[in-house]
Amino acid sequence: xxxxxxxxxxxxxxxxxxxxxxxxxxxxxxxxxxxxxxxxxxxxxxxxxxxxxxxxxxxxxxxxxxxxxxxxxxxxxxxxxxxxxxxxxxxxxxxxxxxxxxxxxxxxxxxxxxxxxxxxxxxxxxxxxxxxxxxxxxxxxxxxxxxxxxxxxxxxxxxxxxxxxxxxxxxxxxxxxxxxxxxxxxxxxxxxxxxxxxxxxxxxxxxxxxxxxxxxxxxxxxxxxxxxxxxxxxxxxxxxxxxxxxxxx
Amino acid sequence: xxxxxxxxxxxxxxxxxxxxxxxxxxxxxxxxxxxxxxxxxxxxxxxxxxxxxxxxxxxxxxxxxxxxxxxxxxxxxxxxxxxxxxxxxxxxxxxxxxxxxxxxxxxxxxxxxxxxxxxxxxxxxxxxxxxxxxxxxxxxxxxxxxxxxxxxxxxxxxxxxxxxxxxxxxxxxxxxxxxxxxxxxxxxxxxxxxxxxxxxxxxxxxxxxxxxxxxxxxxxxxxxxxxxxxxxxxxxxxxxxxxxxxxxxxxxxxxxxxxxxxxxxxxxxxxxxxxxxxxxxxxxxxxxxxxxxxxxxxxxxxxxxxxxxxxxxxxxxxxxxx
Ligand SMILES: Cc1cc2nc3c(=O)[nH]c(=O)nc-3n(C[C@H](O)[C@H](O)[C@H](O)COP(=O)(O)OP(=O)(O)OC[C@H]3O[C@@H](n4cnc5c(N)ncnc54)[C@H](O)[C@@H]3O)c2cc1C
Ligand SMILES: Nc1ncnc2c1ncn2[C@@H]1O[C@H](COP(=O)(O)O)[C@@H](O)[C@H]1O
Numbered sequence: 091x092x093x094x095x096x097x098x099x100x101x102x103x104x105x106x107x108x109x110x111x112x113x114x115x116x117x118x119x120x121x122x123x124x125x126x127x128x129x130x131x132x133x134x135x136x137x138x139x140x141x142x143x144x145x146x147x148x149x150x151x152x153x154x155x156x157x158x159x160x161x162x163x164x165x166x167x168x169x170x171x172x173x174x175x176x177x178x179x180x181x182x183x184x185x186x187x188x189x190x191x192x193x194x195x196x197x198x199x200x201x202x203x204x205x206x207x208x209x210x211x212x213x214x215x216x217x218x219x220x221x222x223x224x225x226x227x228x229x230x231x232x233x234x235x236x237x238x239x240x241x242x243x244x245x246x247x248x249x250x251x252x253x254x255x256x257x258x259x260x261x262x263x264x265x266x267x268x269x270x271x272x273x274x275x276x277x278x279x280x281x282x283x284x285x286x287x288x289x290x291x292x293x294x295x296x297x298x299x300x301x302x303x304x305x306x307x308x309x310x311x312x313x314x315x316x317x318x319x320x321x322x323x324x325x326x327x328x329x330x331x332x333x334x335x336x337x338x339x
Numbered sequence: 340x341x342x343x344x345x346x347x348x349x350x351x352x353x354x355x356x357x358x359x360x361x362x363x364x365x366x367x368x369x370x371x372x373x374x375x376x377x378x379x380x381x382x383x384x385x386x387x388x389x390x391x392x393x394x395x396x397x398x399x400x401x402x403x404x405x406x407x408x409x410x411x412x413x414x415x416x417x418x419x420x421x422x423x424x425x426x427x428x429x430x431x432x433x434x435x436x437x438x439x440x441x442x443x444x445x446x447x448x449x450x451x452x453x454x455x456x457x458x459x460x461x462x463x464x465x466x467x468x469x470x471x472x473x474x475x476x477x478x479x480x481x482x483x484x485x486x487x488x489x490x491x492x493x494x495x496x497x498x499x500x501x502x503x504x505x506x507x508x509x510x511x512x513x514x515x516x517x518x519x520x521x522x523x524x525x526x527x528x529x530x531x532x533x534x535x536x537x538x539x540x541x542x543x544x545x546x547x548x549x550x551x552x553x554x555x556x557x558x559x560x561x562x563x564x565x566x567x568x569x570x571x572x573x574x575x576x577x578x579x580x581x582x583x584x585x586x587x588x589x590x591x592x593x594x595x596x597x598x599x600x601x602x603x604x605x606x607x608x609x610x611x612x613x614x615x616x617x618x619x620x621x622x623x624x625x626x627x628x629x630x631x632x633x634x635x636x637x638x639x640x641x642x643x644x645x646x647x648x649x650x651x652x653x654x655x656x657x658x659x660x661x
Contacts, residue, residue, distance in 0.1 A: 103590050103610050107477040116478070127591055182482060183453040184444065210590060213473050214456050216444035223416065223448035228521030231412070231441045234584070248585050249437035250536035252350075252529045254410065258522035268591050269584040300453030300486030304468065307479050309616065312635050317628070321642040322650040328622070329654040331638055336620045338542075338599040339566075339658055 091145035093136045094200045095169065096191055096218070097129040099153050099160035100211040107308065114303040115180075123156065125163045128206025130273035131266035136204050137168045138271065139238060146170045148198065152190055152296065154178055158289060165284035166276030172289040175296075182212060183299025188220035190294050196225060205265040207232040222263035229263035230256045234270055341374025344423055345396070346433040346442065349382040350527075352408075357434045357539060359394045359500035364461055364493050365432050366395030366503055371463035372429055376505070379422060381415050383408035392507020394500060399509045407514065409524040410438055416445035417517045423450060428488070430467060435492035436538070447490040454490045455482060457594070459497040459617070467491075475590040475613035495539050496596045535569040537586055538593045542568030542601075543618070545588055546576065547611075549604020549625065549644055553581035558648045559603060565655050571595065571615075573605040589614035604644045607632025624648065 101107070101116065102124045108117040125133075136147045147169040151157045154176065161172035175190055195203055205218030215231075222229030233245040234253075242259045248267065276284070318328045333339040345365035347358040362378060369376045378396035380388050384403045391399050402418050423431050423446070431446055433439040435457040447454035458469040459479075467484040469491060537543050544563040546556055556570070563570050572582040574589055588595055590610040600618035605611060607623070607630055615621070616635050623636035624644050633639045640647055 101474065103475070103613075105474075105477075106609070107474045109478065116474070182480065184456075185447055185451070185453055188448065210475050211473060213471070213475065214444075214454070215440045216447070216454050216456055219412070219441060219444045220448040220454070223413065223445045226518065229412065230522060232437065246528075247437070247441075249410075249527075250539055251534055252527050254524050255526040255528065256522055256524050262522070267584075268587070300484060300489065301455065302483045302485050303480060304483050305481040306473075307481070309472070309476070309479050312616070312621070312637070315621070315633070315635075315637040315639060317633070317639040317641060319640060321640075322646040324640055324642070325647060325650045325654050328638055328640055328651070329658055332599070332620070332622070333658055336599075336637065338620050339655065 091139060091143045091201045092199060093139060093145060093147045093202045093204065094195055094198055095129070095132045095136045095147060095149050095164065095204045097133065097149055097151050097160055097164055098126045098209045099123050099151065099157045100126045100209055103127065103210065109306050109308060114306050116306065123160070125160050126206050126209050128208055128210070128266055128268070131268065131270045132204040132206050133164045133167050133169060134271045134273040135236060135266060139202065148173060150175065150191065150194060152177060152187055152294070161289055162284050163276065165287045166280040167274055168280060171287055174289065174291045175294045176291050177294050177296035179296045179298060181296060181298045181301070182303055183301040184214040184216035184220055186297055186299030188217050188224060190296050191217065192221045192224040195221065201260050203261070203263045205263070207265040207267050218263060218265035225263070227261055227263050228258040230258060231265040232267040233264055234267050236264065236270065341369065341372035342377060342426055342428040343369040343372065343374060344377045344379055344419070344426065344428045344431045346379045346419055346431065348434065348436060348438045349380060349386050352383050352386045354380065354387060357436060357495050360495065360498040361432060361434050361493060362391065362394035362396055363500045364498045368430060368432065368461050368463055374429065377426060377428065379419060381407050381418055388509055392505050393502050395503040395505050396507045397505050399507055400512045401509060402512045402514055404514050409527055411520065411524055412441050412445055413520045413522065414517050415442055416449055418514055419446045420449035421515055422512065423488070430488065431490045433492050435494050439492040443490050443492040450488060450490070452488045452490060453484055453486050455484070456492045457494050458491055459494050461491060461493070472594070472617070475610070476594060476616055477613055494596060496541060537569045537571045537588060537595050540569035541597050542566045542599045543571045543588070543595055543597045544568050544601045544603065545571030545573065545605060546603050547573035547605025548575045550576065556581065562601070562648055562652045562655070565652055565659065566599070573611055602632050602636070603648060605632060606630045607635065
């Protein structure tokens with residue numbers, strides 16, 4: 091089984107966002123970058139599938155040279171080799187990224203292509219399903235369970251208050267939701283091995299697509315709240331405030 | 340030109356409540372673009388489309404087929420993209436529910452146009468401009484669409500539905516030939532008692548590790564019930580297996596903006612705040628007066644949740660007369 095996993099380098103979840111001097115992007119000084127948390131589930135699933143049968147897990151990322159580190163993290167978890175599609179642009183239009191990925195993945199002859207459901211920086215929740223549509227492949231997004239059989243499989247995805255069960259044929263594109271598995275931590279040995287694994291760098295043209303950034307701003311800070319009181323005695327005062335002041339009851 | 344297609348979500352042949360928000364946003368955008376609103380409903384024969392004119396639909400396109408009862412991503416996208424092409428619409432809008440999050444990008448890929456997901460506002464003056472939260476809600480982008488056409492999904496609860504009477508003329512459309520898809524939704528498993536989803540609810544009562552034991556979430560459920568709200572949870576209690584993942588609020592859970600968010604026995608870690616800080620009114624109940632949750636709360640109660648929450652449920656019952 092030949093499996094591709096697309097991964098993105100994103101600011102760590104602990105990061106406090108500062109707006110950069112251009113007013114359109116974040117100030118990256120002092121920001122720690124990590125493998126997108128949802129992509130960890132995708133990498134883990136790929137490794138599990140490889141362990142069940144055999145084959146190869148290829149990690150693909152679109153980004154600057156710094157994304158090599160992100161690819162190495164996935165290699166340290168156990169993936170076999172990496173491909174960096176090198177570009178300095180960072181489109182906010184997910185279609186631009188999807189087109190570059192689809193062009194690369196088309197040539198790969200993959201049976202399964204995995205994504206995270208969402209990158210926690212741009213928050214688009216789009217690239218995986220877009221790649222599937224561009225490639226004309228079946229796909230299921232935000233999956234929480236997966237079973238792969240002979241050239242076909244079944245996945246479940248959570249929708250509001252219910253679960254959809256989707257059957258598909260291979261090759262397939264899948265995007266991972268939290269709950270699919272428990273990602274492994276790279277072991278020291280894995281980290282050492284990862285340094286020697288092949289990582290190919292290809293220059294690509296990545297345009298900005300059809301979305302122009304006008305501004306990046308911090309959300310309006312919430313107006314100062316107040317402590318209504320202490321303990322159960324203060325409950326009536328809270329209910330009164332919710333009813334008559336905030337008018338939400 | 341300037342027309343807007345609003346794609347409406349149905350389940351079991353009934354339209355979801357969020358559809359009125361989608362139509363309201365579509366109506367406002369179409370007015371600015373001097374265009375018409377087409378509501379598109381894809382579903383089983385007999386799918387209900389009554390009253391869509393009341394929320395601003397000029398025309399209602401119904402694509403009904405027994406094979407379209409359950410949501411089929413690629414198939415729905417083919418139908419929507421074909422209609423968007425035929426009507427030369429300028430924007431396709433839908434709600435950023437599980438349905439819209441899956442369908443929106445597929446339609447954009449088929450149309451070869453930009454996609455802006457989970458937006459909290461849309462306006463059109465010199466081109467379409469949207470605001471959308473990024474970095475898990477820690478920052479907001481203002482983005483301009485620089486294309487003939489676009490697909491936009493709108494965060495639930497970001498738009499207040501406004502009734503505007505329009506024609507709402509219903510027209511049946513055929514699904515047309517589709518490519519072989521290779522992925523089929525075969526079933527939708529619904530729990531016996533349908534719980535209201537955190538992302539859709541207008542009131543969320545969320546609990547964290549301060550509840551001490553999974554059984555104590557009964558307190559949270561009871562308060563949510565008297566408020567007609569949904570139960571939310573911190574990641575700590577989801578990872579501990581106390582609550583299902585579908586209830587998790589935050590960076591790796593759901594992003595919610597209800598009218599009222601009550602955070603109980605949860606500290607308000609940065610990853611949790613990311614998922615709920617756009618709520619309209621936030622109440623925090625925590626025994627630690629320095630807990631970060633108080634920094635975003637409009638109203639705080641310091642103290643033991645086991646004393647406060649039952650009393651709160653009682654008092655709310657009284658004022659709501661139930
Ligand atoms: C990559 C990543 C992603 C994450 N994503 C998320 C996410 O999506 N959502 C999320 O929630 N977290 C997320 N987290 C975890 C987050 O960092 C916190 O660990 C988590 O939110 C803490 O949960 P909690 O508030 O329930 O528990 P705690 O932090 O332990 O807080 C418990 C609170 O209960 C209070 N308390 C205890 N007893 C009582 C009592 N009797 N009465 C009143 N108050 C009481 C305490 O004072 C305390 O403030 C993520 C972390 C990482 C690293
Ligand atoms: N620059 C990128 N390089 C590789 N994969 C990406 C990139 N951007 C997004 N993805 C993949 O697409 C998923 C969804 O991203 P998004 O649509 O941006 O939220 C991510 O979880 C990744 O798996």
